[in-house]
Amino acid sequence: MHYIERDTTGRIIRVEDEPFTGATEQSADLTPDIGQWYKKQEARAATLLQLRQSDLEMVRVLEDLIEVLMSKGVISITDLPPAAQTKLINRAQARRTLSGLEGLIADEDENLI
Numbered sequence: 001m002h003y004i005e006r007d008t009t010g011r012i013i014r015v016e017d018e019p020f021t022g023a024t025e026q027s028a029d030l031t032p033d034i035g036q037w038y039k040k041q042e043a044r045a046a047t048l049l050q051l052r053q054s055d056l057e058m059v060r061v062l063e064d065l066i067e068v069l070m071s072k073g074v075i076s077i078t079d080l081p082p083a084a085q086t087k088l089i090n091r092a093q094a095r096r097t098l099s100g101l102e103g104l105i106a107d108e109d110e111n112l113i
Helices: 032-071 082-112
Strands: 002-006 012-016 025-027
Touching (some): 012 032
Antiparallel strands (some): 002 012, 002 025
16 A cells, blocks of 8 residues: 655655655555656665765765875864864874784785785
8 A cells, every 4th residue: 555645736745655744645556647646756776876975085085185185284174173183093094004904914815824
């Protein structure tokens, strides 16, 4: 069963499998407009996922940019707000730790052969 909420123009704004407050109708069938709504939701979810991945990539770009600006003396870490300083320091420490662990793993792998 599909429980549907429509706006004042009749456009579907929500579809659920269970009854919910605000549902204005229900349908046992997957009608073309319900199918279209599901397709739009899938496209929206895919776009949000793409943006989340892009956000993760942009974090790395911004970290690299800040590192370059600091290495050139354009800015100092103390120019940044304390919360930003803490986050950058923690991420740099985590990155160094990870690099060290990868080196240990590679060394162990070499000894196995």
